[in-house]
Amino acid sequence: MNDIHPxxxxxxxxxxxxxxxxxxxxxxxxxSGEIHALLGENGAGKSTLIKILTGVYTRDxxxxxxxxxxxxxxxxxxxxxxxxxxxxxxxxxxENLTVAENLFLGRQxxxxxxxxxxxxxxRAEALLRNYGLTIDVDSLLSSYSIAIxxxxxxxxxxxxxxxxxxxxxxxxxxxxxxxxxVFAVLRKLRDRGLGIIIITHFLNQVYDVADRVTVLxxxxxxxxxxxxxxPRMELISMMLGRELQHVxxxxxxxxxxxxNGTAPIRFNDYGKRGSVxxxxxxxxxGEVVGVAGLLGSGRTETAFLLFGIDRADHGxxxxxxxxxxxxxxxxxxxxxxxxxxxxxxxxxxxxxxxxSENIAxxxxxxxxxxxxxxxxxxxxxxxxxxxxxxxxxxDPDRPIKFLSGGNQQKAILARWLATEPRLLIxxxxxxxxxxxxxxxxxxxxxxxxxxxxSLIVISSELEELTAVAHRVIVLADRRHVAELKGxxxxxxxxxxxxxxxxxxxxx
Amino acid sequence: MISTRNLPYLAALAIFLLAYAxxxxxxxxxxxxxxxxxxxxxxxxxxxxxxxxxxxxxxxGIDLSIGSVIAxxxxxxxxxxxxxxxxxxxxxxxxxxxSTSFGAVMGLMIRFLGIPPFVVTLAGMFLAxxxxxxxxxxxxxxxxxxxxxxxGFYFRFPxxxxxxxxxxxxxxxxxxxxxxxxxxxxxxxxxxxxxxxQSAELMGxxxxxxxxxxxxxxxxxxxxxxxxxxxxxxxxxxxATVGVELDAIAAVVIGGTLLTGGAGLVAGTFxxxxxxxxxxxxxxxxxxxxxxxxxxxxxxxLFTFIVxxxxxxxxxxxxLAEGRLKEA
Numbered sequence: 055m056n057d058i059h060p061x062x063x064x065x066x067x068x069x070x071x072x073x074x075x076x077x078x079x080x081x082x083x084x085x086s087g088e089i090h091a092l093l094g095e096n097g098a099g100k101s102t103l104i105k106i107l108t109g110v111y112t113r114d115x116x117x118x119x120x121x122x123x124x125x126x127x128x129x130x131x132x133x134x135x136x137x138x139x140x141x142x143x144x145x146x147x148x149e150n151l152t153v154a155e156n157l158f159l160g161r162q163x164x165x166x167x168x169x170x171x172x173x174x175x176x177r178a179e180a181l182l183r184n185y186g187l188t189i190d191v192d193s194l195l196s197s198y199s200i201a202i203x204x205x206x207x208x209x210x211x212x213x214x215x216x217x218x219x220x221x222x223x224x225x226x227x228x229x230x231x232x233x234x235x236v237f238a239v240l241r242k243l244r245d246r247g248l249g250i251i252i253i254t255h256f257l258n259q260v261y262d263v264a265d266r267v268t269v270l271x272x273x274x275x276x277x278x279x280x281x282x283x284x285p286r287m288e289l290i291s292m293m294l295g296r297e298l299q300h301v302x303x304x305x306x307x308x309x310x311x312x313x314n315g316t317a318p319i320r321f322n323d324y325g326k327r328g329s330v331x332x333x334x335x336x337x338x339x340g341e342v343v344g345v346a347g348l349l350g351s352g353r354t355e356t357a358f359l360l361f362g363i364d365r366a367d368h369g370x371x372x373x374x375x376x377x378x379x380x381x382x383x384x385x386x387x388x389x390x391x392x393x394x395x396x397x398x399x400x401x402x403x404x405x406x407x408x409x410s411e412n413i414a415x416x417x418x419x420x421x422x423x424x425x426x427x428x429x430x431x432x433x434x435x436x437x438x439x440x441x442x443x444x445x446x447x448x449d450p451d452r453p454i455k456f457l458s459g460g461n462q463q464k465a466i467l468a469r470w471l472a473t474e475p476r477l478l479i480x481x482x483x484x485x486x487x488x489x490x491x492x493x494x495x496x497x498x499x500x501x502x503x504x505x506x507x508s509l510i511v512i513s514s515e516l517e518e519l520t521a522v523a524h525r526v527i528v529l530a531d532r533r534h535v536a537e538l539k540g541x542x543x544x545x546x547x548x549x550x551x552x553x554x555x556x557x558x559x560x561x
Numbered sequence: 562m563i564s565t566r567n568l569p570y571l572a573a574l575a576i577f578l579l580a581y582a583x584x585x586x587x588x589x590x591x592x593x594x595x596x597x598x599x600x601x602x603x604x605x606x607x608x609x610x611x612x613x614x615x616x617x618x619x620x621x622g623i624d625l626s627i628g629s630v631i632a633x634x635x636x637x638x639x640x641x642x643x644x645x646x647x648x649x650x651x652x653x654x655x656x657x658x659x660s661t662s663f664g665a666v667m668g669l670m671i672r673f674l675g676i677p678p679f680v681v682t683l684a685g686m687f688l689a690x691x692x693x694x695x696x697x698x699x700x701x702x703x704x705x706x707x708x709x710x711x712x713g714f715y716f717r718f719p720x721x722x723x724x725x726x727x728x729x730x731x732x733x734x735x736x737x738x739x740x741x742x743x744x745x746x747x748x749x750x751x752x753x754x755x756x757x758x759q760s761a762e763l764m765g766x767x768x769x770x771x772x773x774x775x776x777x778x779x780x781x782x783x784x785x786x787x788x789x790x791x792x793x794x795x796x797x798x799x800x801a802t803v804g805v806e807l808d809a810i811a812a813v814v815i816g817g818t819l820l821t822g823g824a825g826l827v828a829g830t831f832x833x834x835x836x837x838x839x840x841x842x843x844x845x846x847x848x849x850x851x852x853x854x855x856x857x858x859x860x861x862x863l864f865t866f867i868v869x870x871x872x873x874x875x876x877x878x879x880x881l882a883e884g885r886l887k888e889a
Contacts, residue, residue, distance in 0.1 A: 150756035150823035
């Protein structure tokens with residue numbers, strides 16, 4: 055860091071959407087010649103902040119200075135002219151164009167009014183040589199790997215803007231070798247004096263490449279720190295927002311009975327390249343298996359794999375001693391699995407359908423479309439669950455989109471309970487629902503496993519896991535790094551396992 | 562550059578050459594400049610319209626209004642010149658202005674009201690056809706010294722074939738169209754929008770301007786095609802050219818342009834038009850076949866090409882995946 059004075063300085067940034075505060079009084083400073091990581095869980099306000107810095111959104115409050123001059127980019131183009139360029143995770147280049155066309159789209163060199171392809175090729179080659187890439191720039195972008203595309207995107211952004219580079223999860227779909235390739239490019243750019251902001255979920259990568267880190271939580275600023283002097287545990291507790299505390303529950307009595315049972319559902323060495331590294335998992339009747347990890351650690355991917363949404367390319371699954379192939383959600387449902395996804399609004403409910411139709415969906419799918427449930431059966435089903443789960447308002451014909459988040463969640467639970475599953479996977483069952491419904495759903499989870507159902511609960515709320523789980527699988531960097539049992543299940547131990555994969559394996 | 566991107570185009574070219582060779586084996590007379598000249602003249606109006614359609618499909622859209630706009634143009638010109646006595650050149654200019662603005666308005670609606678091109682141009686199709694009926698439901702003959710002069714203008718090939726003004730106009734449109742698509746920023750933007758409109762927008766492509774430009778261009782070329790059609794038939798008739806938009810789409814797709822947008826060549830469309838014309842010529846030479854065989858063969862070719870395109874996409878995806886496995 056040859057230049058210490060703040061280069062991009064944002065103070066008191068606030069933004070709200072329809073009265074809901076997304077960012078509140080956030081300060082952010084970027085020096086030239088540094089790589090600055092921006093961290094936070096889902097909904098922390100990272101992307102809102104980035105979008106304000108890059109001109110996609112306009113801020114409600116606060117000031118923004120670039121080189122001491124007040125700036126207010128009104129759109130992406132203006133931000134580019136100020137020198138702020140962005141590289142997005144997936145959508146950033148055009149696969150159907152050649153590399154050279156991608157690099158020079160909208161600013162192609164021209165001769166006599168026509169695009170000069172020869173000149174464009176020469177310039178593209180020269181540009182990429184700076185990044186250590188010697189590739190055929192006349193080939194289609196789609197013929198290159200994601201890592202190379204990412205470097206091409208970076209080259210384009212830097213060539214267009216040249217002062218501040220913003221990367222939104224640039225490494226999400228790269229393997230470790232490719233990540234190193236991209237990072238080498240970033241370090242080189244840093245040494246040339248660029249200010250680089252990087253959003254990533256991988257803590258290892260943060261420590262690997264970044265100089266400083268700013269953590270956001272619930273739209274507010276937690277702090278900006280030098281990474282060299284910031285222990286991992288402290289960073290994690292900054293992100294999760296909990297002082298290390300000891301919340302334990304008396305699991306031992308339950309453990310005994312659960313431990314003694316045989317495990318009818320087993321996954322051996324189960325995994326998928328680029329999604330989750332192979333893992334072993336045994337699930338017994340009446341057991342709640344918690345899955346903990348930071349955002350992007352492979353939590354949801356694990357659920358997708360178990361439920362057949364993603365197909366495993368490694369390992370085997372067996373149920374009651376028989377080997378099975380779970381190749382689609384349909385087969386998973388046939389085996390008695392159920393899954394309540396994290397994105398309730400997009401993956402779970404069908405908003406315009408009534409509560410009773412939403413509840414009947416999974417059972418109907420299991421019966422096959424040839425044997426439709428009668429209206430009376432549907433009504434009975436809806437009635438039963440509206441009563442037993444206390445869904446409010448108790449009106450089976452109301453479109454589900456008019457229900458509160460907690461009640462929608464209950465309806466989705468009802469949908470799966472109607473199929474009488476033996477294994478139910480809940481991804482963030484309590485996200486976005488109020489405190490009252492929260493405790494009710496936790497109570498329901500306990501009730502269900504007391505009835506002999508197995509549950510997998512994925513959650514970023516550590517207290518939730520320590521409260522309900524008999525066993526907790528900890529994930530980090532898309533690997534299952536630890537399994538905690540009984541009295542080991544504490545928020546402390548989970549965080550320690552996330553911070554230092556491997557250490558707790560033996561504990 | 563023989564990349565997988567150009568494979569459908571090369572396949573179309575190969576099919577045309579092979580088919581033509583097969584035709585010549587059976588009917589040696591088909592190898593004459595006379596047949597070639599007629600092939601170009603008979604399909605001139607389709608070729609001109611198909612160039613506009615190529616741009617539309619490259620951008621991921623569709624234009625169903627083409628046939629109706631051609632009919633409208635021909636009736637409009639015929640009535641203006643035949644009944645009102647306007648100079649044909651003025652009538653041409655007026656009708657091109659109308660058809661271009663018609664296309665531009667459809668582009669504006671697609672972009673700024675967010676209505677799918679299929680729906681907007683379907684409405685345009687009915688509108689233009691209705692407007693043609695409104696002008697005249699009769700077939701209006703047309704005769705004027707200027708029109709006679711254009712119709713009578715041609716170059717003679719050795720062997721008796723004629724390169725007519727209409728054929729020259731079509732060739733010119735193809736040459737200009739190909740360089741606009743391949744060598745201008747507008748052309749690059751068309752491919753970009755067809756590849757992924759969100760990415761294109763993020764990369765600074767003026768998506769709105771480009772979309773309006775594409776449909777305006779298609780409207781202009783439909784008008785031009787209508788003029789060529791009027792010259793070809795020496796009349797204007799509001800019931801004519803029903804379904805020409807579908808022939809144009811077929812020509813574009815057979816020529817190797819991806820129906821979902823983003824990949825293809827204007828030159829491919831030329832081959833697509835020639836293939837359709839060749840089938841018709843063969844049927845005329847044979848004399849016993851029903852003209853419906855044209856439709857059947859085109860249908861089969863379309864299936865073949867769509868399967869071929871899927872195959873190429875699938876193949877290159879797989880090759881990329883294998884490449885990644887090796888790297889890892």
